Amino acid sequence: MYDLIATSTFGIESITAKELKALGYEDLKIENGKVTFEGDEMDIAICNIHLRTADRVLIKMAEFEAKSFEELFQGTKKVEWSKIIPKDGIMHVVGKSVKSTLYSVPDCQSIVKKAVIKSMSESYGIDTFSETGPVYKIEVAILKDVVTLTIDTTGPGLHKRGYRELAGAAPLKETLAASMLLISRWNDEFELIDPFCGSGTILIEAAMIAQNIAPGIDRNFVCETWPSMSGNTFDIVRDGARKSEKNKDIKLIGYDIDYKVIKVAMENAKKARVDKYIQFQKRDFMEFSTSRKYGFIISNPPYGERIGEKEILPSLYKHMGNMKKKLETWDFNILTSFELFEKTFGIKSTKNRKLYNGKIKCYYYQYLNNDKIKNMGDLLINQLMD
Known part of the structure; x- marks a missing residue:
């Protein structure tokens, strides 16, 4: 089981939470811009395909306090990244920092990438990684010195249903x-x-x-390329969604x-x-x-x-x-x-x-x-x- 996060635009977190409840999820934690809950690989597929108001579905890898780069490095290094990321995984780190001691986002991204590589090196017993395989977007988000590390399962945002290649001058998401x-x-x-x-x-x-047409039924998601995801998980969810239209x-x-x-x-x-x-x-x-x-x-x-x-x-x-x-x-x-x-x-x-x-x-x-x-x-x- 993973700690999952459905991110959303400010002001609609409660609507995303109601969607999750309608899908059968409980013990939801609602915060600004996100709803946290538990789920497995099947739930990752269900939420990506069925959620209408969420922006992304993330896997929360860790949460800890860090006021120094050393604390950020050690906290990131403790995470077992190899459980999800394979030897050839492309590790792309993005970040944001709000009201925190570690305010330099580029520096934080660099430290996190080094710590992820160190953790992966110890797990796989190798020093260099080709990064030629599937993409894993890692986000380091720091709010009031609390670091949240996540991996994005979605890829292009969930608002990209696939039907709107053409739009007016001021498109509504x-x-x-x-x-x-x-x-x-x-x-x-x-x-x-x-x-x-x-x-x-x-x-x-x-x-x-x-x-009852699932919003994500006609698109693909980045985690479908991951070896940790069962090959037919998304196919099963899509098939069920089509039958319920x-x-x-x-x-x-x-x-x-x-x-x-x-x-x-x-x-x-x-x-x-x-x-x-x-x-x-x-x-x-x-x-x-x-x-x-x-x-x-x-x-x-x-x-x-x-x-x-x-x-x-x-x-x-x-x-x-x-x-x-x-x-x-x-x-x-x-x-x-x-x-x-x-x-x-x-x-x-x-x-x-x-x-x-x-x-x-x-x-x-x-x-x-x-x-x-x-x-x-x-x-x-x-x-x-x-």
Whole structure:
């Protein structure tokens, strides 16, 4: 068994933890940017393939205090790296240091690499390593003089599902889009509209959730090349995931004023195998109307990061607020960095939480219709357990 870490963007750790609980994991430890739990090789495969909101799955090799380079070296050397890394493993060390005595990240990386080599040398009885085999990315993370050493099992981040080779000018990460859906109270019984759909990420993630399509099912992971991983572990998990996929009748609609962007969204949906579940339309939100009594708007509208956007934001957000007043029984969930959003929208949000879209600090404003779905709770999380 390993101590595993599912890393996540700041603000969604609790959502990642709920996902892990839905997958059957217990004794979770939630901290800033990560959730720690126990698991084996099969669990590494399950989490990489099934987690929608996590960034990576790491193996925690050690945790200890170090205020000097000697303490860092000795603490790293004690780790039995040879249990995971073979003689020909490529040992790539990255690092970060926050509020710690050892603040020079390049020096810390160098010390850790030397200590790993020393440990490996004692285990294998050799002095030099070819480093021509599989890749092992080792991270030394130091926070307030506490060192955490990990090995990354994922490779390219989990947001890289494989369906979005094409994206708009300000793409929303797939993991953040999934988080927005899981935070909202949407479930597939209700119509979902993204009036600023861009490359279609929110709607594609919604379709994948509704149809129980595992987000990592169509990609590979770096640990699949490791000799310590059983050859068919990932194949077993992928086969099980494919057998549990659904084919529900759902109503997902995306608008954008740019037809070229709509074409990109349609192509992305096709690559994700969910194009038949989503209607993409070239349409201006200013012309939006609906006869449905209940529904959800979940969107990441323009918020002034691009040239020429700031001038249109007040009228756009004011119109959105007026639309919410007309659609009293609809839920609106809006992610934006625009600081005057609530004032411009004209309605105080039911809830809001701070989230990061890349390095941009945003707030996720939720306008909930409490009379519509009483005691709904976390239906989407429960849906993942079906």
